[in-house]
Amino acid sequence: MLDEGELKMTGSPKDVVQAYLEMMFESDAEVQEPVVIDPGNYSVDFDPRQDNCLKHPTYNSNEHRWGDGRAKICHYEVLQNGVPSNGIVKRGDHLMIRMSVLFEQDINDLIYGITVKTDDGNAIYGTNSRLVGNVPTFQKAGDLVHIQFELSLHLLSGNYFISLGVAQDHMAKDNIAVDRRYDMVHINIRETEDAFGIAALDGKIELIKDGEE
Numbered sequence: 355m356l357d358e359g360e361l362k363m364t365g366s367p368k369d370v371v372q373a374y375l376e377m378m379f380e381s382d383a384e385v386q387e388p389v390v391i392d393p394g395n396y397s398v399d400f401d402p403r404q405d406n407c408l409k410h411p412t413y414n415s416n417e418h419r420w421g422d423g424r425a426k427i428c429h430y431e432v433l434q435n436g437v438p439s440n441g442i443v444k445r446g447d448h449l450m451i452r453m454s455v456l457f458e459q460d461i462n463d464l465i466y467g468i469t470v471k472t473d474d475g476n477a478i479y480g481t482n483s484r485l486v487g488n489v490p491t492f493q494k495a496g497d498l499v500h501i502q503f504e505l506s507l508h509l510l511s512g513n514y515f516i517s518l519g520v521a522q523d524h525m526a527k528d529n530i531a532v533d534r535r536y537d538m539v540h541i542n543i544r545e546t547e548d549a550f551g552i553a554a555l556d557g558k559i560e561l562i563k564d565g566e567e
Contacts, residue, residue, distance in 0.1 A: 402428045402456040402498050407538060412441035414515060417538040421531040424461055425493070425520050429454040432539065445545045445554050449505040453518050457497045461532065463523035464491045468503045471537065473513040478552055479505070484523060491523075508554040511545045 355363040400406045406429040407413055432439040433450040443449065451468065466489060467482030483489045483501075493499060503518075516539035521529040549557065 398429070398454070398498070400429050400454075402454065404428065407535070410539075412439065412539045412541060414537050414540040418536040419534065419538075420536075421520070421533040423533065424459040425455050425457045425532050427453050427518055427520065427533050427535055428456045428498075430518065430539070432541075439541075441539075441541045443507060443541050443543055445507060445509060445511070445543055447507045449507055449541075451503045451505070451516065451518070451539065452500055453503075454498060454500050455493075455520055455533070457493045457495055457499075459495050460493070461522055462492045464489075464493060465519075465521040465523055465529055466501045467517075467519045467521065468505075469517040469519075469536075470505070471515045471517065472552060473515065478509075478514075482519075482521075484529075507543060508556075509543055510549060510552055510554050511543050511547050512552070514541050514543065515539065516541065 355361075405426075407427065408415075410430060410432070412432050430451060430453040432441070433452070434443055435448050436450075439449070453466075455466075465482050465484045467480065467484075469477050469480035471477050481503075483491075489501065515537035517534070517536045518538055519534035519536075520532040521534070522532055524530045549555075
């Protein structure tokens with residue numbers, strides 16, 4: 355990786371690309387001391403000051419996490435057709451992913467995002483609240499918010515990884531990473547397949563005889 359003609363890094367493509375993204379979307383903000391909160395103020399069954407994501411059965415320990423830390427994704431849950439999931443899912447299932455974010459500082463122009471990738475790193479779907487525009491874009495230090503994403507798994511069998519993130523909109527940099535957790539959630543779709551590829555398009559094959567419409 356070069357920056358204005360200066361060699362910044364050498365390494366594997368994955369590591370160098372991640373370093374490049376971090377350089378492009380890093381924040382110039384000074385990170386302050388964490389806000390002291392009382393978990394009893396929130397009607398949740400976890401301590402938002404801890405990283406509860408590590409305890410989830412779908413958690414991928416090989417995630418790549420980066421950001422300036424002004425807010426932190428401290429908890430998530432995965433619901434499969436309305437019930438808690440262990441990550442073993444089926445084609446066509448309805449998935450709800452809820453992430454909890456604790457804010458250490460006031461942040462405006464917020465963006466919450468989700469990306470789904472194949473196990474070889476190809477992004478097959480992504481969206482964010484800047485595109486959808488239906489959640490508040492400002493939170494104060496000490497706020498604990500819960501963001502819900504919904505997905506319909508029209509995918510064929512395989513391993514998939516879901517990334518969750520919090521960013522801040524920025525005119526020059528597009529957005530600044532606040533807390534991005536790439537490939538944090540692992541799901542496995544198990545199905546007896548009648549097709550190949552990635553997308554489950556529910557194709558049909560039939561013979562039409564002469565004279566039939």
